[in-house]
Amino acid sequence: MEREVDVLVIGAGPTGSTAAKYAARGGADVLLVEKRSEIGTPVRCGEGVAKRWLDEIGLTPSGEFICHEVEGARVIAPDGTALIVDETRAGNECGYVLERDLFDRYLAKEAAKAGAEILIKTSAVGLLRDDGQIIGARCEHMAETFEVRAKVVIGADGFESQVGRWAGLETHLRTRDIDACLQYTMVGVAGDPRYNDVYLGSCAPGGYAWVFWKQTDVANVGIGVNLSRIKDRAEAKRYLDALISRTPTLAKGEIIEEVAGAVSVSMPLEKTVAPGLILAGDAARLIDPLTGGGILNGCLSGNTTSSRSV
Numbered sequence: 001m002e003r004e005v006d007v008l009v010i011g012a013g014p015t016g017s018t019a020a021k022y023a024a025r026g027g028a029d030v031l032l033v034e035k036r037s038e039i040g041t042p043v044r045c046g047e048g049v050a051k052r053w054l055d056e057i058g059l060t061p062s063g064e065f066i067c068h069e070v071e072g073a074r075v076i077a078p079d080g081t082a083l084i085v086d087e088t089r090a091g092n093e094c095g096y097v098l099e100r101d102l103f104d105r106y107l108a109k110e111a112a113k114a115g116a117e118i119l120i121k122t123s124a125v126g127l128l129r130d131d132g133q134i135i136g137a138r139c140e141h142m143a144e145t146f147e148v149r150a151k152v153v154i155g156a157d158g159f160e161s162q163v164g165r166w167a168g169l170e171t172h173l174r175t176r177d178i179d180a181c182l183q184y185t186m187v188g189v190a191g192d193p194r195y196n197d198v199y200l201g202s203c204a205p206g207g208y209a210w211v212f213w214k215q216t217d218v219a220n221v222g223i224g225v226n227l228s229r230i231k232d233r234a235e236a237k238r239y240l241d242a243l244i245s246r247t248p249t250l251a252k253g254e255i256i257e258e259v260a261g262a263v264s265v266s267m268p269l270e271k272t273v274a275p276g277l278i279l280a281g282d283a284a285r286l287i288d289p290l291t292g293g294g295i296l297n298g299c300l301s302g303n304t305t306s307s308r309s310v
């Protein structure tokens with residue numbers, strides 16, 4: 001099987017689905033490939049986003065993907081002093097808490113409605129080149145390999161992006177450019193669900209810990225710790241467990257899910273394009289290095305990237 005399209009988007013996270021949606025809306029013939037068997041799962045995210053960013057990417061808030069709304073963030077210092085910051089000052093970590101799996105699927109649905117074709121269980125495994133120009137990608141679906149030729153390839157394959165590397169772009173991250181993250185979804189926790197909590201200081205060296213509320217007694221409780229400040233990733237767990245056990249409102253909760261991941265805390269890549277290829281979202285290191293939030297930057301870059309490609 002060989003395919004020919006205008007735009008091939010690799011990765012159906014928020015970035016890729018947004019890129020596919022806007023490229024299809026712009027009249028391009030778009031193929032979006034996603035290696036997972038289900039878009040949106042597993043979720044590796046605190047699920048916090050700001051309201052104003054949703055406006056900026058043209059999404060109407062919907063119960064289809066929002067599970068909780070907060071008034072702002074409570075920033076907690078090591079001595080317990082708390083500062084409440086409202087949404088205009090709290091960066092992109094507050095406003096709504098999403099059901100991230102539903103959000104990603106919502107965006108994919110939008111892409112499909114705009115006319116993009118989506119292939120799940122399909123991995124890009126290499127790029128096609130002609131005289132230095134990237135002209136598509138080799139893809140694999142159920143052990144079958146096929147070529148997709150495209151006028152433009154958009155690499156939206158996330159933090160662990162291979163597409164950028166295949167294209168010869170400098171995507172390498174130093175240890176200090178990475179925060180290792182660990183998050184529990186906890187039930188039976190207590191607190192004030194009007195505010196997402198952000199713990200700063202020695203409890204999370206080079207990062208922060210968070211409590212993002214999903215319901216009045218359910219929250220994503222997580223931590224990001226700079227890799228250069230710990231001996232191994234297991235140390236992130238020790239920091240998170242220590243914070244939970246000394247915080248009575250959290251200590252009484254039960255963990256129903258645990259996810260690990262990482263975010264870049266670097267500047268964006270200096271170069272995000274190669275002939276025939278554009279990187280976007282986490283693949284272009286567009287995560288906000290202060291908050292670790294990348295969903296909405298990803299959507300924004302997906303939108304701009306597709307405008308450049310159409």
Ligand SMILES: Cc1cc2nc3c(=O)[nH]c(=O)nc-3n(C[C@H](O)[C@H](O)[C@H](O)COP(=O)(O)OP(=O)(O)OC[C@H]3O[C@@H](n4cnc5c(N)ncnc54)[C@H](O)[C@@H]3O)c2cc1C
Nearest residue numbers: 011013014015035046047048124158261281282293294295
């Ligand atoms: C623990 C944790 C908590 C976080 N909390 C927040 C938060 O609260 N708020 C926030 O804004 N951000 C948060 N982030 C960051 C956020 O999750 C990312 O910035 C966001 O997912 C970026 O979207 P993306 O589409 O660029 O990449 P991804 O969401 O990673 O999507 C990339 C997609 O590409 C697919 N893919 C990869 N390689 C291939 C391939 N070769 N072929 C086909 N498909 C491929 C992947 O399966 C994936 O579906 C958090 C991250 C972590 C790790």
